[in-house]
Amino acid sequence: xxxxxxxxxxxxxxxxxxxxxxxxxxxxxxxxxxxxxxxxxxxxxxxxxxxxxxxxxxxxxxxxxxxxxxxxxxxxxxxxxxxxxxxxxxxxxxxxxxxxxxxxxxxxxxxxxxxxxxxxxxxxxxxxxxxxxxxxxxxxxxxxxxxxxxxxxxxxxxxxxxxxxxxxxxxxxxxxxxxxxxxxxxxxxxxxxxxxxxxxxxxxxxxxxxxxxxxxxxxxxxxxxxxxxxxxxxxxxxxxxxxxxxxxxxxxxxxxxxxxxxxxxxxxxxxxxxxxxxxxxxxxxxxxxxxxxxxxxxxxxxxxxxxxxxxxxxxxxxxxxxxxxxxxxxxxxxxxxxxxxxxxxxxxxxxxxxxxxxxxxxxxxxxxxxxxxxxxxxxxxxxxxxxxxxxxxxxxxxxxxxxxxxxxxxxxxxxxxxxxxxxxxxxxxxxxxxxxxxxxxxxxxxxxxxxxxxxxxxxxxxxxxxxxx
Amino acid sequence: xxxxxxxxxxxxxxxxxxxxxxxxxxxxxxxxxxxxxxxxxxxxxxxxxxxxxxxxxxxxxxxxxxxxxxxxxxxxxxxxxxxxxxxxxxxxxxxxxxxxxxxxxxxxxxxxxxxxxxxxxxxxxxxxxxxxxxxxxxxxxxxxxxxxxxxxxxxxxxxxxxxxxxxxxxxxxxxxxxxxxxxxxxxxxxxxxxxxxxxxxxxxxxxxxxxxxxxxxxxxxxxxxxxxxxxxxxxxxxxxxxxxxxxxxxxxxxxxxxxxxxxxxxxxxxxxxxxxxxxxxxxxxxxxxxxxxxxxxxxxxxxxxxxxxxxxxxxxxxxxxxxxxxxxxxxxxxxxxxxxxxxxxxxxxxxxxxxxxxxxxxxxxxxxxxxxxxxxxxxxxxxxxxxxxxxxxxxxxxxxxxxxxxxxxxxxxxxxxxxxxxxxxxxxxxxxxxxxxxxxxxxxxxxxxxxxxxxxxxxxxxxxxxxxxxxxxxxxxxxxxxxxxxxxxxxxxxxxxxxxx
Numbered sequence: 001x002x003x004x005x006x007x008x009x010x011x012x013x014x015x016x017x018x019x020x021x022x023x024x025x026x027x028x029x030x031x032x033x034x035x036x037x038x039x040x041x042x043x044x045x046x047x048x049x050x051x052x053x054x055x056x057x058x059x060x061x062x063x064x065x066x067x068x069x070x071x072x073x074x075x076x077x078x079x080x081x082x083x084x085x086x087x088x089x090x091x092x093x094x095x096x097x098x099x100x101x102x103x104x105x106x107x108x109x110x111x112x113x114x115x116x117x118x119x120x121x122x123x124x125x126x127x128x129x130x131x132x133x134x135x136x137x138x139x140x141x142x143x144x145x146x147x148x149x150x151x152x153x154x155x156x157x158x159x160x161x162x163x164x165x166x167x168x169x170x171x172x173x174x175x176x177x178x179x180x181x182x183x184x185x186x187x188x189x190x191x192x193x194x195x196x197x198x199x200x201x202x203x204x205x206x207x208x209x210x211x212x213x214x215x216x217x218x219x220x221x222x223x224x225x226x227x228x229x230x231x232x233x234x235x236x237x238x239x240x241x242x243x244x245x246x247x248x249x250x251x252x253x254x255x256x257x258x259x260x261x262x263x264x265x266x267x268x269x270x271x272x273x274x275x276x277x278x279x280x281x282x283x284x285x286x287x288x289x290x291x292x293x294x295x296x297x298x299x300x301x302x303x304x305x306x307x308x309x310x311x312x313x314x315x316x317x318x319x320x321x322x323x324x325x326x327x328x329x330x331x332x333x334x335x336x337x338x339x340x341x342x343x344x345x346x347x348x349x350x351x352x353x354x355x356x357x358x359x360x361x362x363x364x365x366x367x368x369x370x371x372x373x374x375x376x377x378x379x380x381x382x383x384x385x386x387x388x389x390x391x392x393x394x395x396x397x398x399x400x401x402x403x404x405x406x407x408x409x410x411x412x413x414x415x416x417x418x419x420x421x422x423x424x425x426x427x428x429x430x431x432x433x434x435x436x437x438x439x440x441x442x443x444x445x446x447x448x449x450x451x452x453x454x455x456x457x458x459x460x461x462x463x464x465x466x467x468x469x
Numbered sequence: 470x471x472x473x474x475x476x477x478x479x480x481x482x483x484x485x486x487x488x489x490x491x492x493x494x495x496x497x498x499x500x501x502x503x504x505x506x507x508x509x510x511x512x513x514x515x516x517x518x519x520x521x522x523x524x525x526x527x528x529x530x531x532x533x534x535x536x537x538x539x540x541x542x543x544x545x546x547x548x549x550x551x552x553x554x555x556x557x558x559x560x561x562x563x564x565x566x567x568x569x570x571x572x573x574x575x576x577x578x579x580x581x582x583x584x585x586x587x588x589x590x591x592x593x594x595x596x597x598x599x600x601x602x603x604x605x606x607x608x609x610x611x612x613x614x615x616x617x618x619x620x621x622x623x624x625x626x627x628x629x630x631x632x633x634x635x636x637x638x639x640x641x642x643x644x645x646x647x648x649x650x651x652x653x654x655x656x657x658x659x660x661x662x663x664x665x666x667x668x669x670x671x672x673x674x675x676x677x678x679x680x681x682x683x684x685x686x687x688x689x690x691x692x693x694x695x696x697x698x699x700x701x702x703x704x705x706x707x708x709x710x711x712x713x714x715x716x717x718x719x720x721x722x723x724x725x726x727x728x729x730x731x732x733x734x735x736x737x738x739x740x741x742x743x744x745x746x747x748x749x750x751x752x753x754x755x756x757x758x759x760x761x762x763x764x765x766x767x768x769x770x771x772x773x774x775x776x777x778x779x780x781x782x783x784x785x786x787x788x789x790x791x792x793x794x795x796x797x798x799x800x801x802x803x804x805x806x807x808x809x810x811x812x813x814x815x816x817x818x819x820x821x822x823x824x825x826x827x828x829x830x831x832x833x834x835x836x837x838x839x840x841x842x843x844x845x846x847x848x849x850x851x852x853x854x855x856x857x858x859x860x861x862x863x864x865x866x867x868x869x870x871x872x873x874x875x876x877x878x879x880x881x882x883x884x885x886x887x888x889x890x891x892x893x894x895x896x897x898x899x900x901x902x903x904x905x906x907x908x909x910x911x912x913x914x915x916x917x918x919x920x921x922x923x924x925x926x927x928x929x930x931x932x933x934x935x936x937x938x939x940x941x942x943x944x945x946x947x948x949x950x951x952x953x954x955x956x957x958x959x960x961x962x963x964x965x966x967x968x969x970x
Contacts (some may be wrong), residue, residue, distance in 0.1 A: 448555030
């Protein structure tokens with residue numbers, strides 16, 4: 001069994017041999033990855049159910065299908081992504097070739113998270129493979145069943161020379177980070193991100209960070225409450241609220257809150273029945289430690305539980321819960337909730353709501369429910385977040401054509417679709433010159449004269465911007 | 470023509486006091502930085518930098534500053550680096566002006582949201598990617614091209630709608646002081662600040678927490694900045710120097726090759742991040758190349774470059790000593806080799822019989838000394854290049870396009886140029902940056918704008934049309950799942966993908 005260092009060294013020498021570069025190789029590996037998922041769907045669903053009690057429906061949509069979609073997208077577009085991008089030329093370079101090449105970085109490290117154990121590990125891998133890299137992937141040990149399954153399946157389908165799965169806890173990850181990688185892709189928490197960044201900065205390794213945050217959901221103005229409630233509940237309680245892009249808390253007026261509560265109650269009943277614990281469509285909390293964390297938050301909160309609140313430790317179950325009368329300094333507002341608890345905070349006006357949001361760190365996603373486009377635009381233009389969605393939640397991250405990533409405290413870099421390919425590529429500027437036009441070139445050579453300077457100045461006159469250098 | 474905005478009385482007084490003393494005032498104290506940062510944040514929160522009209526105004530002010538103070542810049546750079554007037558104007562002032570004009574001409578387009586491909590369930594929605602500013606950014610320039618390295622990123626930061634701090638290198642003290650004095654007269658005093666800090670103090674300033682940090686310099690300094698940024702979870706762009714290899718093939722136009730290499734290596738007395746650091750020359754052509762280089766140098770700087778007004782000096786004694794050491798302890802001097810400590814002058818020097826173990830091959834050569842190593846063939850050159858860290862640039866001179874192609878595809882570097890040097894880093898349409906040990910991120914032209922922006926994905930839906938969305942709600946039914954999967958596969962065949970949420 002190789003040690004981690006040996007694995008990384010081996011992958012590096014394989015990368016140097018150039019086998020991951022040709023388009024056919026990349027396409028073949030992507031196709032293999034697709035087979036891996038399709039052939040083993042049952043096993044995958046079972047593992048996800050074991051880890052998170054994830055309903056089969058949710059698992060197929062948010063773990064299986066989303067990766068398969070991205071794989072199709074990558075396979076179909078790989079040729080065009082790999083083509084050099086020609087740049088516009090200027091007077092002096094008209095006879096030259098100026099283009100940007102996308103080149104692989106080398107050996108990359110992808111660290112997954114436990115809430116969507118397959119998607120958050122494999123979606124970046126699609127980008128890494130498409131870009132021509134070798135990769136070390138490290139599934140989250142918290143979602144243990146999926147971790148084991150990935151460690152077992154990946155070597156069977158993907159080239160063992162180029163891709164390796166490394167499993168383990170925080171200690172093993174720390175040791176892994178002592179190695180030098182050419183890019184690190186991390187999904188998870190801010191605290192861990194800091195230590196990853198510090199390890200990376202020693203080797204000058206670039207990092208993509210997909211971190212969470214408290215994603216606000218503003219409901220304001222003229223809005224259809226039943227429709228908004230339905231979409232909000234779906235986005236919030238999908239995967240038991242354990243999504244980095246789930247609406248974390250709601251900001252609305254007191255009147256809206258009053259109208260919202262019965263609508264929420266009705267939708268929750270429609271979705272999960274009056275006894276959500278018995279519904280097979282509602283997930284569980286991933287581990288006893290996280291269950292305890294959530295229950296403590298709820299306990300410390302000074303808000304009032306108006307819906308749900310039931311829990312069962314053995315089952316790691318927390319009912320879909322709505323809390324009102326929550327103040328800004330409440331326990332529920334101090335960290336990302338990451339569970340099926342929805343605080344509703346009342347604000348007097350849209351401006352106050354926007355100020356509230358801007359007092360906090362930039363979140364991964366920001367939501368607005370309103371039928372008034374002026375409200376939507378006001379929020380869009382006066383706040384900053386990784387992504388934005390109006391009148392729905394989560395779905396903005398399912399489009400491969402849109403970059404998915406954070407800003408500020410919610411991270412940096414992005415992926416999905418072409419953006420994944422770009423995240424793991426180096427854009428190399430290339431200029432291929434000929435020997436001709438040396439007379440023109442000579443304008444820049446010493447000995448420097450006023451005449452040469454005038455010529456050069458003339459070519460960079462006011463409105464145009466041209467460089468004759 | 471409207472004059473520059475009148476400065477606040479406090480700044481005017483400071484500027485006056487400084488010019489009277491005649492000595493550049495060399496430190497912005499940490500407490501002062503904290504205060505300036507607070508002011509910049511307040512200005513940013515108030516939305517000052519967001520409007521297109523504001524950004525255009527600031528960019529135009531940058532252009533005006535360079536035009537109105539051309540003589541001052543020429544003078545300052547002359548004193549700091551003995552930089553010839555021509556080089557200052559062309560490679561510092563015109564370069565920044567080009568970038569500013571390019572940004573001005575394209576700003577509207579860059580600020581437009583981009584519409585993206587939609588899928589079946591979002592055809593009635595708007596899907597856009599919007600570029601937003603990051604906030605307050607920190608730009609640190611190095612001393613070899615002190616004006617350009619601070620102001621080109623600044624152009625990008627302004628265009629993207631940010632507030633910014635710039636820290637010109639204090640090694641080029643007169644230029645740093647000039648920027649510190651001039652910028653308040655041209656740019657908004659709340660949004661843009663010039664601070665003067667020694668290299669060792671920079672990590673402390675980074676830790677005050679900015680929204681993006683942009684650093685140009687050498688690897689050790691870059692690593693310290695990266696670590697300071699890691700402590701505060703700040704994204705960085707690093708443009709780091711390295712050893713840029715230059716392969717000269719036996720089939721090439723030797724005279725032109727020599728001209729282009731000589732210009733690239735010896736302008737600014739060799740103090741450039743993108744100059745060819747060493748030559749890997751095919752044995753067949755070495756003698757001719759060295760002779761041709763000798764001719765080019767004679768043509769450029771005359772028989773005594775010390776007398777030439779087109780030739781620079783080393784920035785300080787420390788660098789002078791370091792370069793002179795490397796010169797004396799490596800290979801054999803084929804051309805040049807004269808040094809004069811009192812003037813920080815090192816003649817344009819070519820070294821031959823250099824081997825891999827020589828001191829000059831162990832560090833970046835940031836001066837007018839060009840080692841020439843010989844290789845028997847291209848494979849040897851490629852292997853040699855790949856043994857080193859990835860540099861900012863790889864250069865190859867050959868008339869054979871297959872040779873060029875191989876050099877390009879079998880090596881990795883920030884950028885690549887065949888049959889010339891440095892030029893690829895000056896084009897506004899090409900990204901300029903490093904990879905691996907030569908850094909991360911890139912800039913120039915639109916890439917500067919993107920570096921200092923966040924691309925926010927926006928999906929604007931309506932609640933009215935449930936369309937196919939209703940299929941996704943609990944209670945989950947296999948029937949709905951099959952419908953969604955079937956619709957997915959339909960679209961996959963035509964568009965290649967579909968997400969039906």
